[in-house]
Amino acid sequence: MIPGARSPVPPGLRAALPVLALLAAGFLAPLVAVAAFAFATPRSYDAFRSFSLENFAQIFDPANTVWSSFAWSLGLAAVVVLVLLLVAYPIAHGLVHVFGRWAGLVSTAFVFPLFVSENVRLYGWVLFFIKNGVFDGTLKLVGLSAPEWLYTQGLTLFGMVYVYLPFMLFPMVLGLSMVPRDVVDAARDLGAGRMMIWREIELPLAMPGILIGMLLTFVLAAGAVAEAKILGGQSVITIAQDIETAFTYAQNWPLGAALALILVVIIGALALAVMARLDLDRILGRR
Numbered sequence: 001m002i003p004g005a006r007s008p009v010p011p012g013l014r015a016a017l018p019v020l021a022l023l024a025a026g027f028l029a030p031l032v033a034v035a036a037f038a039f040a041t042p043r044s045y046d047a048f049r050s051f052s053l054e055n056f057a058q059i060f061d062p063a064n065t066v067w068s069s070f071a072w073s074l075g076l077a078a079v080v081v082l083v084l085l086l087v088a089y090p091i092a093h094g095l096v097h098v099f100g101r102w103a104g105l106v107s108t109a110f111v112f113p114l115f116v117s118e119n120v121r122l123y124g125w126v127l128f129f130i131k132n133g134v135f136d137g138t139l140k141l142v143g144l145s146a147p148e149w150l151y152t153q154g155l156t157l158f159g160m161v162y163v164y165l166p167f168m169l170f171p172m173v174l175g176l177s178m179v180p181r182d183v184v185d186a187a188r189d190l191g192a193g194r195m196m197i198w199r200e201i202e203l204p205l206a207m208p209g210i211l212i213g214m215l216l217t218f219v220l221a222a223g224a225v226a227e228a229k230i231l232g233g234q235s236v237i238t239i240a241q242d243i244e245t246a247f248t249y250a251q252n253w254p255l256g257a258a259l260a261l262i263l264v265v266i267i268g269a270l271a272l273a274v275m276a277r278l279d280l281d282r283i284l285g286r287r
Contacts, residue, residue: 037257077221151233175209
């Protein structure tokens with residue numbers, strides 16, 4: 001380049017090149033490989049060398065029960081989001097407005113489990129709920145008996161709520177911290193009640209953080225597999241398990257890739273719908 005000449009590449013793009021290269025290598029390339037296998041000949045490894053729609057025809061066959069796995073995964077993810085909305089909002093409100101100097105300690109209590117493997121934590125709950133385990137043994141000491149909770153759909157849902165709570169909580173904390181206190185104080189001085197302030201001011205202004213938490217939680221929960229295996233005992237078969245089975249035991253990579261591609265399309269459409277409602281400039285503090 002001639003000294004002093006203006007570069008044809010904008011400075012922002014030059015600064016973003018390392019990130020773009022990382023995304024291309026770590027996200028785009030695997031996605032292209034999955035798409036290539038999805039259209040390959042069934043039960044083959046002919047990615048990029050063959051084109052077939054047989055895998056999708058098999059998935060959309062009315063006799064195929066794989067859609068029950070999609071229904072379980074997406075249904076459980078939706079229920080987890082709804083439960084965590086009710087559970088995480090009071091905690092987030094407390095972290096922002098109530099706990100004060102204890103907020104850091106409370107936050108650490110929710111972050112610390114993330115440093116332990118998810119499988120280890122889930123097996124800890126197995127030991128807690130298993131017959132003659134901690135919970136059952138404690139009830140027997142007082143003459144009671146525990147119901148059979150382990151390896152049920154309910155405990156699968158419990159495990160997902162437990163695992164994904166931080167992913168809903170902290171974006172929600174971010175959203176609530178974005179609500180200007182002077183606006184709330186002004187509304188209170190003008191006679192607005194607590195419910196009106198929450199409905200008309202706090203909830204709309206905190207909605208970007210809440211939507212991010214909902215989206216992140218739903219995406220992670222839709223691809224969950226450990227909770228259904230360890231706590232649910234496969235009483236629920238999720239789509240992630242079907243994908244894993246296709247890639248491992250069945251050795252049918254094209255079918256597994258087709259299932260994964262359909263899941264990516266569903267989750268991607270949801271993500272785009274949510275992101276279209278977010279004001280990223282406001283979240284990042286640019287206005």
